[in-house]
Amino acid sequence: MSRMWTALMLEAADAEAKKMSRQRMLLQRLKNRERLLQKIPEWQFRAHYRLNKEEFHSLCDELRHNTSLKGSKTTSLELKVLTALNFYAMGSYQKGVANEVHMNQKSVSRCIREVTKALNEISNKWIQFPQTSTQRTKIKQGFYTKFNFPGVIGAIDCTHVAIVRPAADVLCFYNRKGFHSLNVQMVTVVTLKGATL
Structure with missing residues (x-):
């Protein structure tokens, strides 16, 4: 009985260690993405996302404070916005965007859906037909x-x-x-x- 208990404990410890390792790996990947964002030249950033970096950060602040859009452990709010902006700007398939931002297509789809919903929440502030x-x-x-x-x-x-x-x-x-x-x-x-x- 004690051998079986020991084996179960070792298995549980191994599973916990793998989980912690996965979390560390995801956090490291997130930090690497943020460092890469800082290194992209302004002209290249504008070509890929159709905004300059200052406008991008302003948009992220607006979305963070005035919508339901939130980041997660694996995908920051900024990365979600970049992913959606890349998709909007390139008018491409989600799979192509996924390759560029190193995500799977399902994650890209989720980012696009969440950011689009958040942009719709604040659209009346920015999109108005002249009334007078x-x-x-x-x-x-x-x-x-x-x-x-x-x-x-x-x-x-x-x-x-x-x-x-x-x-x-x-x-x-x-x-x-x-x-x-x-x-x-x-x-x-x-x-x-x-x-x-």
Whole structure:
């Protein structure tokens, strides 16, 4: 009986040691990612995430203090935001983003879902259609001054967001660039604080 008890105790101790080792490894990986973020040149950071580092940190602070988005033991809030920004900026598959940030696709999907939900929680603060004629006039003047384009209060653009080949209506989703996608259209009105047209 005592041999079986000893074997069970050794097995439990071994399992605990493996768990602690995994936690240390995950924490080290998180620290390495944060060090790598600091080393990325500003131009490269902007190319990958479409924000500069100062704007990125400001966004993270906003999300941390005004939304339900939180970091975890293995994935900091900053890494979640970077992962989602990379996906938004590149318009690529999640697997490609996963390779770049050294995560599995399921984790990338979770990051994108959580960050998108958090951004939606604060979107009204940043995305507003001009409500008054004074606001619309100011935007029209800005577009005219900068681009010599009269009567504009916003801009519209489209992009192809890559998707996995659908099972049905394949040709409806095959675009001129040679891959399957959804054509997403956005309307933008420039009303951000301090923004210049």
